[in-house]
Amino acid sequence: MAQIPEKLQETIDNLALFPDRASRIELLMATADSFKPVPEEVAKRPFKEERRVKGCESEAFVFPVQREDGRLDFHFAVENPQGISAMAMARILQDSCSGAPLEQVIAVPQDIVYKIFGEELSMGKNMGLTNMVFMVQNEARKQQAGETGSEQ
Amino acid sequence: MSDIKSRGYAHPGVLVSTQWVADHLDDTGVRIVESNEDPLLYPSGHIPGAVEVDWTRDLNDQVCRDYLQQEDFEELMSRIGVTPDTTIVFYGDKNNWWACYAFWVFQLFGHKKCKVMDGGRIKWEKEDRPMTRDVEKYPPTDYRAPERDDATHRAFRDQVMEHIDDDGPLVDVRSPEEYSGERLHMPDYPNEGALRGGHIPGAKNIPWARAVDPESGTFKNADQLREIYEKEQGLRSGDNVIAYCRIGERSSHTWFVLTFLLGYPRVRNYDGSWTEWGNLVGVPIEK
Numbered sequence: 001m002a003q004i005p006e007k008l009q010e011t012i013d014n015l016a017l018f019p020d021r022a023s024r025i026e027l028l029m030a031t032a033d034s035f036k037p038v039p040e041e042v043a044k045r046p047f048k049e050e051r052r053v054k055g056c057e058s059e060a061f062v063f064p065v066q067r068e069d070g071r072l073d074f075h076f077a078v079e080n081p082q083g084i085s086a087m088a089m090a091r092i093l094q095d096s097c098s099g100a101p102l103e104q105v106i107a108v109p110q111d112i113v114y115k116i117f118g119e120e121l122s123m124g125k126n127m128g129l130t131n132m133v134f135m136v137q138n139e140a141r142k143q144q145a146g147e148t149g150s151e152q
Numbered sequence: 153m154s155d156i157k158s159r160g161y162a163h164p165g166v167l168v169s170t171q172w173v174a175d176h177l178d179d180t181g182v183r184i185v186e187s188n189e190d191p192l193l194y195p196s197g198h199i200p201g202a203v204e205v206d207w208t209r210d211l212n213d214q215v216c217r218d219y220l221q222q223e224d225f226e227e228l229m230s231r232i233g234v235t236p237d238t239t240i241v242f243y244g245d246k247n248n249w250w251a252c253y254a255f256w257v258f259q260l261f262g263h264k265k266c267k268v269m270d271g272g273r274i275k276w277e278k279e280d281r282p283m284t285r286d287v288e289k290y291p292p293t294d295y296r297a298p299e300r301d302d303a304t305h306r307a308f309r310d311q312v313m314e315h316i317d318d319d320g321p322l323v324d325v326r327s328p329e330e331y332s333g334e335r336l337h338m339p340d341y342p343n344e345g346a347l348r349g350g351h352i353p354g355a356k357n358i359p360w361a362r363a364v365d366p367e368s369g370t371f372k373n374a375d376q377l378r379e380i381y382e383k384e385q386g387l388r389s390g391d392n393v394i395a396y397c398r399i400g401e402r403s404s405h406t407w408f409v410l411t412f413l414l415g416y417p418r419v420r421n422y423d424g425s426w427t428e429w430g431n432l433v434g435v436p437i438e439k
Contacts, residue, residue, distance in 0.1 A: 029196060117191070
């Protein structure tokens, strides 16, 4: 079974060092603060509906861009200014999955959101964030199958 | 007359405006409580002086599917520096969905002085009112709560069964797709744990968010609410109503609307909701 992207594992390991909720939230807040939305050269508003993460009330969008080596860079938009968790998740996925081997992106487990945010998440919030992961993985699968999903 | 008072609510004092909150930021008799779905929202910035009440950590029993007990509630109130005389103003994300949920749980312990900030967090933010990341610490209080009263505002499955037998009105506040059984979950969301799709027999489908003006996030006025709940769906002002959703959070918003804005004499929230009813052996459903 493929490993998950190295940087994602590092993030999970780092978060595991902060088992108390307050410290974890502080770390995730800092991550959300560092979120940079998709640059205009990659995608302009209005974004295509096909790039929208289903079920994400933070109105997140995912934009894959193919690299020369065939791997993908991932950019995100989070249109709801209250979507702080979505911004944190977007930043983590952008940092860890961009340029990672596609099979490692596909191998990210479904419970990754709980590993990052802890189990005190509502079902709805968990599903929205998990759908962000699914969308990234679907783009990696399409890329692996030769069906480019790159935004340009 | 203030905007809220002019809307014709049965109990207009239960709602306060963002301006009222702004005017009471330094009022020691007022505690502002933020309650959200997103755990990062409060730390990202909140109304100055506001404390956070987290629905999973603070309001739920950590082992049993139930709400906190008397002792835990007293501890929570002490932690947020509240006395029985403190006016608590709830606000939060998603049109005060979670704020109303917290409000409802506080009613199980009889804290009477509770209000909701109309328009919630989004309205405060849109008005460019002050936000801070500083977390205010209040001196702990010695709060004594009564035992939790489940009889007044909460319904259990056997009571729902009796309610069906009595042809009592039920309000299903989930999406039309969940109500019809077309989906076992909210649109675009994976299955959230019910084996069967549909609704409790006889329930009317009135999605919770219809009570809110989508532009401003504030509650609709009493006439608009009566149009939805009474003229359209046939509820009557003296009705004994049970509301439910998936786990009782969305329906606490509707409980708030029917109880305080329209003044229904008895409204209970069936928090077991569809995750219980949709999985129960031997109970009827409709599609």
